[in-house]
Amino acid sequence: MKLKQLLVAVIFPMLMPIASANDVVPFVVGGEPIQPPSSENWMVSLRLTPKQNMHFCGGSIIDAHWVLTAAHCVVHSRDSGYFVLQPNQLNVMAGTWDNSVTDFENLYSVTHVVVHPDYSPDATIQQQTVPGDSTTVELKSIALDNDVALIRVERAFTNTNAASIKLATPEVADEIDNRLGNEWQEHHRPENTTVFGWGAIDTAAQVSTSQLLSTSLSYIPMPDCFKRLELGSEINEIIDSPVNRTKICTLPPKIIAPEGSSLVYGPDSCKGDSGGPLTAQNNNGEWVQIGIVSGGPVGELVCGSLTRPSFYSRVGTYFNWIESYKDTIPVSTVIEPNIIRESRANRCRPGVDGIAHTNCNMVEGNGGSASWGGLFLLSFFGFLRCKQLK
Template sequence: MVRWRILWGTAMAVLTAAALGASASPAAAAPGGSGDGVVPSTNVVGGTRAAQGEFPFMVRLSMGCGGALYSSTIVLTAAHCVGRTGTNTSITATLGVVDLNSSSRITRKSNYVYRAPGYNGAGKDWALIRLASPVTGLATLPIATSTAYDSGTFTIAGWGAAREGGSQQRYLLKAQVPFVSDATCNSAAMYNGEVIATDEICAGYAAGGVDTCQGDSGGPMFRTDSAGAWVQVGIVSWGDGCARRNRPGVYTQVSYFSSAIRSAAASLGG
């Protein structure tokens, strides 16, 4: 069964809010969370703990998703993590720390959500969240604007579960996964044609064992560019379970949507 990489109960709340024409509200904080509305869900499977400051652009969102700091006021995440486009002051973004419980964490409230036009649950899985005030002192994550970096080895990171059906992690985990071609990912042995080749990119091991998981939705998949700097090539979208054999992670292909993302961000002042 295909699953979004967001806690199922949270996903239902988002979809219900969208159906009612309202922006999604964050789930209530739970024991072991950061106390800012982050819900327990599931983290990078097969990962190791990231060092403080290693990925300064990583964002944790209070509805149980991840994101990347696109600009000082804009977070890039997945469309299935949010409700409709419009004013939304209910989301809290946590930034600047590996440990969600750290007293050094930076938090910002949202004031607007932009969801990809035409999003209906199949492809186009990207969205922007505008923050109520700028974040300073943290590096942003540039997006890929061509397919030049849409292969090779990618880095994934998140606070989702470390095993399928597990709970949110307190500390940011990271891992590396290899590119899987569209033809291979859509083969009968894997997703049998379910992947939208133009919109999505696959990454993972045929043997399984390393993957993003529920709770990592909206977080970035990234790699180094020709200058050795990080560039975002994917957005955590969906997969069949977590780290299963012949079931790589499926990510929004950022390069395909780069023009639309940049235009939308500019319209939001970012």
């Protein structure tokens, strides 16, 4: 383009969502029941109080008052945009391996919900068109990126059945990445990570279980995960590069072939395991949390694909942010991600998208105007599944 043309050209930027969080359901496919008493007493179930304390996500206890989970568990959408569930819409159930509420001692009231500021539910592109010239496309965010949130409970986890999980520091996460990456073999997949969750046991995500399950999975190095999820795609919607540091990936380590059925699949995390922990051993042989269950690409099998990796938020990347909230009580009961703050700022500008300034007085996310069906229907184009409960 000549300089004169460039000076008078008008550039029209447009943000376009291309993939986002899907509606959400519990499951560890091919899992084994956890038998109490066990050391997995850091596992929690997130419950929706307006839905009779229904289980919808997992999480892990990280200190006396804080739970680590996935951002998409607490950030939902409706026609007016995204909103964060309020503390009074949530309970945490801890110290039990059965998913039914049988003892009030196991229920903990929530005081604060904190979402990572850079959480990105949708993969979006910015399209720029210069009159008389070609259109350029730039990836602005990938789907379910920075999918991390924290929940603070009012009553401390002092029950003998509840304890804190050990998180992978940035240094430990790097060590584990290197070691598990070197263990990867396509045709001899190692069982070197473990995922936990409540829910279904089938690849169609239809049959649920009330007992906490776990299963072993194979860590797959990021370059290999990138190839499987993005090779040939014009826009990298889930993994932005082979050296991505915000996610980690797994594949089934073995084949499950039920007798009398043509269906073959493997162990996997699935819908409803969202927010739960993926664990691995550090160099000292201690089990630490390295990932937070996030999502996976949609296919013929909802879960359990032998070839399509599931992905998790990489705990080591967010360790310092997580630690910054321990032993604190935030000033705000809800700390929203930037996507909501920016959206609200635009809605409060008269004339923007035809929204009147009076809408600035509306309170988002208080449950008054959103249907509960909407809580579980996040905007999506059939590309991505996340692992929450429908």
